[in-house]
Structure formats: structure tokens, C-alpha cells
Amino acid sequence: xxxxxxxxxxxxxxxxxxxxxxxxxxxxxxxxxxxxxxxxxxxxxxxxxxxxxxxxxxxxxxxxxxxxxxxxxxxxxxxxxxxxxxxxxxxxxxxxxxxxxxxxxxxxxxxxxxxxxxxxxxxxxxxxxxxxxxxxxxxxxxxxxxxxxxxxxxxxxxxxxxxxxxxxxxxxxxxxxxxxxxxxxxxxxxxxxxxxxxxxxxxxxxxxxxxxxxxxxxxxxxxxxxxxxxxxxxxxxxxxxxxxxxxxxxxxxxxxxxxxxxxxxxxxxxxxxxx
Amino acid sequence: xxxxxxxxxxxxxxxxxxxxxxxxxxxxxxxxxxxxxxxxxxxxxxxxxxxxxxxxxxxxxxxxxxxxxxxxxxxxxxxxxxxxxxxxxxxxxxxxxxxxxxxxxxxxxxxxxxxxxxxxxxxxxxxxxxxxxxxxxxxxxxxxxxxxxxxxxxxxxxxxxxxxxxxxxxxxxxxxxxxxxxxxxxxxxxxxxxxxxxxxxxxxxxxxxxxxxxxxxxxxxxxxxxxxxxxxxxxxxxxxxxxxxxxxxxxxxxxxxxxxxxxxxxxxxxxxxxxxxxxxxxxxxxxxxxxxxxxxxxxxxxxxxxxxxxxxxxxxxxxxxxxxxxxxxxxxxxxxxxxxxxxxxxxxxxxxxxxxxxxxxxxxxxxxxxxxxxxxxxxxxxxxxxxxxxxxxxxxxxxxxxxxxxxxxxxxxxxxxxxxxxxxxxxxxxxxxxxxxxxxxxxxxxxxxxxxxxxxxxxxxxxxxxxxxxxxx
Numbered sequence: 001x002x003x004x005x006x007x008x009x010x011x012x013x014x015x016x017x018x019x020x021x022x023x024x025x026x027x028x029x030x031x032x033x034x035x036x037x038x039x040x041x042x043x044x045x046x047x048x049x050x051x052x053x054x055x056x057x058x059x060x061x062x063x064x065x066x067x068x069x070x071x072x073x074x075x076x077x078x079x080x081x082x083x084x085x086x087x088x089x090x091x092x093x094x095x096x097x098x099x100x101x102x103x104x105x106x107x108x109x110x111x112x113x114x115x116x117x118x119x120x121x122x123x124x125x126x127x128x129x130x131x132x133x134x135x136x137x138x139x140x141x142x143x144x145x146x147x148x149x150x151x152x153x154x155x156x157x158x159x160x161x162x163x164x165x166x167x168x169x170x171x172x173x174x175x176x177x178x179x180x181x182x183x184x185x186x187x188x189x190x191x192x193x194x195x196x197x198x199x200x201x202x203x204x205x206x207x208x209x210x211x212x213x214x215x216x217x218x219x220x221x222x223x224x225x226x227x228x229x230x231x232x233x234x235x236x237x238x239x240x241x242x243x244x245x246x247x248x249x250x251x252x253x254x255x256x257x258x259x260x261x262x263x264x265x266x267x268x269x270x271x272x273x274x275x
Numbered sequence: 276x277x278x279x280x281x282x283x284x285x286x287x288x289x290x291x292x293x294x295x296x297x298x299x300x301x302x303x304x305x306x307x308x309x310x311x312x313x314x315x316x317x318x319x320x321x322x323x324x325x326x327x328x329x330x331x332x333x334x335x336x337x338x339x340x341x342x343x344x345x346x347x348x349x350x351x352x353x354x355x356x357x358x359x360x361x362x363x364x365x366x367x368x369x370x371x372x373x374x375x376x377x378x379x380x381x382x383x384x385x386x387x388x389x390x391x392x393x394x395x396x397x398x399x400x401x402x403x404x405x406x407x408x409x410x411x412x413x414x415x416x417x418x419x420x421x422x423x424x425x426x427x428x429x430x431x432x433x434x435x436x437x438x439x440x441x442x443x444x445x446x447x448x449x450x451x452x453x454x455x456x457x458x459x460x461x462x463x464x465x466x467x468x469x470x471x472x473x474x475x476x477x478x479x480x481x482x483x484x485x486x487x488x489x490x491x492x493x494x495x496x497x498x499x500x501x502x503x504x505x506x507x508x509x510x511x512x513x514x515x516x517x518x519x520x521x522x523x524x525x526x527x528x529x530x531x532x533x534x535x536x537x538x539x540x541x542x543x544x545x546x547x548x549x550x551x552x553x554x555x556x557x558x559x560x561x562x563x564x565x566x567x568x569x570x571x572x573x574x575x576x577x578x579x580x581x582x583x584x585x586x587x588x589x590x591x592x593x594x595x596x597x598x599x600x601x602x603x604x605x606x607x608x609x610x611x612x613x614x615x616x617x618x619x620x621x622x623x624x625x626x627x628x629x630x631x632x633x634x635x636x637x638x639x640x641x642x643x644x645x646x647x648x649x650x651x652x653x654x655x656x657x658x659x660x661x662x663x664x665x666x667x668x669x670x671x672x673x674x675x676x677x678x679x680x681x682x683x684x685x686x687x688x689x690x691x692x693x694x695x696x697x698x699x700x701x702x703x704x705x706x707x708x709x710x711x712x713x714x715x716x717x718x719x720x721x722x723x724x725x726x727x728x729x730x731x732x733x734x735x736x737x738x739x740x741x742x743x744x745x746x747x748x
Contacts, residue, residue: 158481159596161608163615166463173484174579238576241600 014044096146144184148245309402492549495556
């Protein structure tokens with residue numbers, strides 16, 4: 001077993017433990033477990049960073065189209081999580097961040113043999129503009145998804161004057177969840193747009209046409225449309241609260257479908273299925 | 276935070292080991308008395324009549340008679356008077372309550388017979404339990420309200436300042452504070468609002484979080500609205516506006532809250548600025564309707580609003596609650612929240628009582644051990660235990676030895692234990708025969724060798740800046 005594989009196992013273990021700790025800590029209302037989860041996830045994230053650094057050493061950007069695709073995604077998810085946590089102190093988002101990061105990290109093992117079709121000269125720029133932006137944007141939407149679920153849960157309870165359990169009392173105020181949505185939409189939509197545009201430009205250069213009605217492209221356009229609507233309504237009409245939470249959840253769902261469903265199951269030039 | 280697992284079942288200690296046969300040197304039996312009245316035993320007139328706003332008179336009356344009463348702490352609030360005293364000597368059980376009641380009545384210029392029917396007298400573990408319940412706010416009018424702990428701390432600080440406490444009450448009060456803390460952290464007895472106005476504020480916090488950037492509007496100037504506004508101000512709300520039909524009354528109220536009075540006809544214009552609306556007008560028809568609020572919401576870009584309708588009949592159309600980002604609670608909803616919280620507090624109070632019971636038991640055990648014999652036994656036992664542990668460890672390291680060597684080692688350890696402890700024990704015995712120093716030296720010894728296996732919190736002595744350390748007294 002290579003040292004990278006050992007590292008991977010350690011990372012997965014830390015993420016699993018982090019996920020379990022945050023779930024148990026929140027449900028059983030144990031502050032110490034919550035803090036422990038924070039540290040475990042942070043340790044996993046540190047190892048994750050080391051691993052990405054090691055495997056990129058002496059490699060071109062090409063390598064990142066392979067298994068590292070999902071590892072980068074998982075990494076950026078936690079990067080955003082820690083950023084949001086630092087800004088808003090919402091430990092609850094760990095409940096979405098840790099498991100989703102774990103899922104993508106584990107998924108990366110299914111991609112071991114995929115080859116990149118990118119010419120090395122362009123990949124650095126392309127990577128940053130297309131993949132980097134979309135990853136960050138997706139990570140932000142994951143946070144909006146987690147806070148959206150909790151917003152809907154609490155909103156319902158308050159509207160129906162339902163009895164608040166101990167778990168509910170530990171939840172932050174409704175406005176905090178909306179802040180996450182605000183951040184995700186305001187930063188996420190421009191990033192997503194940039195990622196889309198660079199993708200089309202790159203398609204024009206590589207394949208000679210912008211749009212080839214590939215399933216991935218179609219799904220991405222749908223996401224962009226939803227995202228644009230949400231961005232507009234939030235900014236221009238001052239939408240907030242329930243409607244924006246619902247939209248964020250939908251956008252996240254379609255994104256996950258696009259990442260896992262389309263890439264693995266459909267014929268697309270983004271496919272991960274080794275041909 | 277792990278407790279030293281050393282068990283100290285005094286009764287289980289083999290009598291033959293006792294190298295110092297019990298010889299009743301002097302009766303140091305200290306008994307704790309708690310004499311008082313509270314909102315259950317006395318009406319407000321009686322409580323007023325016997326409130327001890329100034330404790331000095333009573334303390335001076337009680338303490339100098341040193342023989343019977345050696346320590347006293349007096350707590351007097353609007354709901355209760357609690358006098359804790361420590362009695363010494365054989366005649367104490369009758370004399371202490373008498374003496375305290377005499378002084379108490381005299382301090383208020385009243386007759387003792389007027390006071391006696393309303394007073395309870397607790398002794399020993401009952402007194403300890405009662406005090407712990409009071410400190411943990413289990414005995415309060417509203418179970419779980421935390422003010423009483425602060426009042427008790429004040430009372431204790433004053434008593435310490437007047438030099439009226441010694442070993443027993445010092446420990447008792449400190450224990451009471453730590454029990455209250457334990458109850459607060461381990462049970463949810465104080466975690467939820469039990470008044471309507473406070474419940475409303477709690478809900479506002481669920482929606483808005485940090486209150487400092489939000490504004491509230493009072494529509495109408497009822498008493499309950501005023502109360503809620505006070506709570507809101509206390510939790511740090513930025514501003515309070517008042518819209519009242521009679522502008523003068525609104526102005527008056529706004530002044531009281533350092534807020535702004537708003538003309539009633541401008542209500543819907545100004546409502547866009549308000550995040551929290553407390554309505555309590557005497558109107559017969561709803562004055563705030565969903566369609567009005569729709570418009571208000573548009574102007575405030577859907578920033579959330581929280582409506583609290585404490586008027587009967589209701590001021591706010593229930594349809595308002597169906598709008599997004601708007602939350603409406605009427606008086607019945609709030610009452611329900613309060614009921615639930617009350618029920619939760621009652622459940623938690625049972626848990627808290629068992630904590631109090633356990634701690635009272637521990638305290639009684641300590642009080643009993645505050646005597647010469649148990650302390651000597653504990654001291655010797657502790658040393659013997661260390662010696663035996665070390666012997667076992669050494670034997671494990673050097674491997675098996677023959678029986679004579681083992682016995683020789685054993686004998687040597689016994690001799691060391693006896694000789695090392697000889698001087699401290701002689702010293703203790705000598706001091707114990709002196710006047711009141713006895714208990715103090717016993718207490719110091721117990722603490723020095725940690726015979727009660729207390730876990731001392733890191734901040735245990737942070738409150739010692741007050742002149743409470745009385746070793747030079």
C-alpha cells in the first residue's frame with residue numbers, strides 16, 4: 001500500500017468520525033462532541049490538503065481530471081465550510097459539509113482510470129476558470145442546502161407554534177440561516193456564471209462549437225437558469241427566507257444529479273466512465 | 276474532573292484498626308439550623324413586617340452570645356427570609372431557634388408570638404436540603420428564576436464581611452452555590468421562559484438572533500406591552516417606537532423607553548421600519564390586516580417581521596401568519612409556550628431535587644466527619660492506603676520475595692505510617708481541646724490531605740479576594 005493510499009484511509013476515517021461526532025453531538029446536545037467533530041474534520045482537511053499537495057507535485061494539471069476531480073471537490077467543500085464557520089459560527093453546517101465531503105471523497109475511488117483529454121498548455125487556466133469556480137460555487141450551494149433544510153424546519157415550527165425540543169433550542173436564529181443563503185447566492189452565482197462561460201469558450205476552442213446539447217451541458221444550463229432566477233429575486237425583489245431556501249435545495253439537488261448521475265450514467269463528454 | 280474513587284465508608288472500617296479508642300473529649304456537635312419564612316408560609320403583609328433589610332441588628336443580637344450560636348448568615352428578599360445559624364453545645368436545639376426568633380422579632384420591633392406561626396425551623400440535613408433548594412431556585416415562586424442565587428451570594432458576602440461565618444457556613448454556602456451551578460448545567464430547570472412577555476422575547480431571539488440591529492414598535496400602550504418592551508430593551512434591542520391612539524400617552528411611554536412616539540395614522544408608514552410589533556390596543560376589530568402587511572413587507576424588502584398580539588379581542592388578523600417571513604403569535608400561543616415551559620420546568624425540577632438530595636447527603640457526611648475521631652481515622656487510612664499501594668507496586672517491580680521479607684516490609688511501612696502521623700495527630704488532639712480552634716484545625720487537616728476527596732475547581736479561590744480567608748481572625 002502506498003503512502004498516498006494510507007493517507008486516503010486516514011482522511012476517510014477522520015471524515016467518518018467527524019460526521020458521526022457532529023450528528024451525535026447535535027442530537028444528544030453534547031458541546032464537547034461538537035467541538036471534537038470540528039477538530040476531527042479539520043485534521044482530515046489538513047491531511048487532505050497535504051495529500052493533494054503531494055500528488056500534484058511534479059504533475060501537470062492533467063492529473064486533476066482523474067480521481068482528483070472529486071477529491072478537489074470534497075476539499076473545496078470543506079474549505080467553504082470552514083470559511084462559513086469562521087464568518088458565521090454555524091456548527092450545524094458541519095452536518096451537511098462532513099458527510100457530503102465524505103461521499104465525494106469516497107466516490108473519487110471510482111474514477112481511478114479516467115484520462116483527461118486536455119492539452120497541458122491550457123489546463124492550468126482552464127482548471128481555475130472552469131473547475132475551480134464551479135467547485136466553489138457548488139460548495140457554497142451545499143451550505144445553502146444545509147441551512148435551507150434547517151430554515152424550513154424551524155420556519156415551520158415557528159409558524160405552527162409547535163413545541164420546541166432541546167435540539168430546536170440549540171439551533172441558531174432563523175436569520176443566521178438566511179445569511180448563509182445570501183452569501184451562497186451572492187458569491188455562488190457569479191462564480192457559477194464564470195465557470196459556465198469559460199466552459200463554453202473552452203468547448204469552442206476544443207471542439208469548434210459552443211453547445212453540443214450534451215446532457216451535462218443541458219443540466220448545467222438548467223442549474224444556471226435556476227441560479228439566475230434566485231440571484232435576481234434575491235437582489236432585485238428582496239426575496240428571502242422560505243422561497244430562497246426552497247430554491248437553494250432544488251439547485252443543490254440538480255447539481256448533485258449533474259455531478260453523480262450525469263457523469264456516471266449518461267453519455268457525455270464529461271463522462272467518468274472509462275471508454 | 277474525575278473524582279477520586281477512594282470510598283470512605285466509615286462504618287465499614289474494622290474497629291480493631293482504630294488505634295485511638297473513642298474518648299469523648301468534648302462535645303463539638305455542630306448543628307445547622309435554618310429558620311425562616313417564605314411566600315408559602317406567610318402573606319405579603321407578614322413578609323413586609325418581618326423583612327430584614329438591615330441584618331446587622333439581628334446579627335449583633337445573635338452572634339456575641341457565642342456559646343449557642345457560632346455562625347449566622349441572613350438572607351432577606353421580598354419573597355423570603357432565611358436565617359442560617361450554626362449551634363454548638365448540648366443545649367443548642369432548644370436555644371438556637373428561640374434566640375433567633377427573639378432577635379428577629381426585636382430587630383423589627385415586633386412581638387415574637389406574631390412571628391412564630393409563619394416560621395419554619397429546619398435542622399441538620401433538612402436545613403441543608405432547604406438551603407440547597409433555595410439556592411437552586413427550586414423553592415422560588417417561579418421555579419428556576421435565577422435571581423435568588425445572586426441574592427444569596429450577596430447575603431453571604433455581607434455575612435463574611437461582618438465576620439459572622441466560620442468553617443461550617445463557609446462550606447455550606449460554597450456548596451450551595453456549586454449545587455445551584457450543577458442544577459443549572461445538568462437540568463433544564465431554568466432554560467425556558469415562564470412569563471408571557473419573556474416568552475415573546477425568547478421567540479424574537481429565535482427569529483432574529485442578536486437583537487441589537489432591530490427595532491420594535493408598540494401599538495397601543497397596555498401594561499403587558501410595556502413589560503415586553505422592557506424585556507426587549509434588556510436584551511439589547513436598538514429602538515422602541517410607540518404608536519398610540521392618544522399621542523400624549525404614546526409620547527410618555529416613548530420617553531420612558533427613550534424611544535420615538537409615532538402618530539397613530541402613520542402606523543403603516545412607519546411599520547416598515549419595525550421588525551418586532553407588539554400590539555395591545557383596545558380595538559374591537561383587527562387593526563392590522565394581511566393586505567396591509569403585504570405592502571409593508573414589499574417596502575421593507577421582505578425582511579422578517581415578528582408580530583406579538585397580546586390584545587383581546589385580537590388586533591392582528593390571523594391571516595398575517597400565512598405571509599412568508601412573518602410570524603404572528605397571539606396571547607393564546609404565548610400562553611401555550613409558557614405552559615409547555617412550565618411543564619418542562621416541573622419535570623426538570625424533579626431531576627434537580629435528586630441532585631439536591633444527593634449533595635445534602637454528602638454535606639451531612641462531611642459535617643459528621645468534622646470531628647476528631649473520624650478525621651484521625653481518615654488520616655491514618657489514607658496514609659495506610661498509600662503505603663499499601665506503594666508496597667504492591669514495589670513488589671511487582673522487584674519480583675516475588677519470600678514471606679519473611681514481605682512481612683518485614685509490611686511492618687516497616689506500618690511503623691512509618693504511625694510515626695509520620697504521630698505528630699499531626701497529637702497536635703490535632705491538643706488543639707481540639709482548645710476553644711473554637713478545634714473545628715478549624717480539623718477542617719484544615721481534612722482539606723490539606725483531601726480526606727473528603729473533593730474535586731477542587733480551578734477557579735475555586737477566585738472569590739477569595741473578599742476578606743473571607745479568616746485564618747488570622
